[in-house]
Amino acid sequence: MKRFFTFIAVIFFSANLFAQVTVTFNVDLTDSITSGWFVVGTDDAYMAGNIFTPAWSTPGSDAQTQLFDNDGDGVYSIVLNDVAEGNYEYKSFKATAASPSWDNGEWNGGNNRLLAVGTSNVTINDVFGDETAHVVGIKNIKNISINIHPNPSTGIFQLSKKANYEVIDLTGKLVLSGNSNTINLTGFTSGMYIVKLSSNEGTSLQKLIVK
Secondary structure, eight states, rough: HHHHHHHHHHHHHHHHHTTTEEEEEEEHHHHOOOOOOOOOOOBEEEEETTSSSSOOOTTTSSGGGEEEEESSSSEEEEEEEESSEEEEEEEEEEBBBTBSSSSTSSSSSSSOEEEEEEHHHHHHHETTTOOGEEOOOOOOBBBBOEESSSSBBBEEEEEEEEEEEEEEEEOOOEEEEEEEEEEEESSSSSSSEEEEETTTTTTEEEEEEEE
């Protein structure tokens, strides 16, 4: 009997360890439609990011990344099931399947939206092109204020206070973790990483740029 309960406990632990959730994205395009930049019936809404497989497909090239406005209210949506816990980047675009392109994104450059997925289903409500709501995360997340400098850096990043950290690359892979007021990415490939900082005060999700 003891072995049976141990077996059940292992199954329960494993199921929670690999729990996957549903993420719903709602992108409000009403301002773009009103201005005439986005033409309903001609243009389509797509999303790109490392939350999809394959990651960062050219907008318009992958039907699985297209958003739809089923009720005609100007808000385009996509629902992703079985999303694993982790930190992701994404951005919305105007494109068509006939002409895939990176040219019509929310804004130029690599300043992507950030998303922290936890163990509960989450709904993200974005306004197309509005960077003020750039960093989003799991429901009821409490942000903490931690400054990182220098950033960009050649590899050494100083935190304004000691915290637990997890560094993730743009494929979603955890590349470094620890507890310190210094993050050492010396020798890592140049580019952008996401760091999740946490303490008993809350959580902060930020970018690290390695030169």
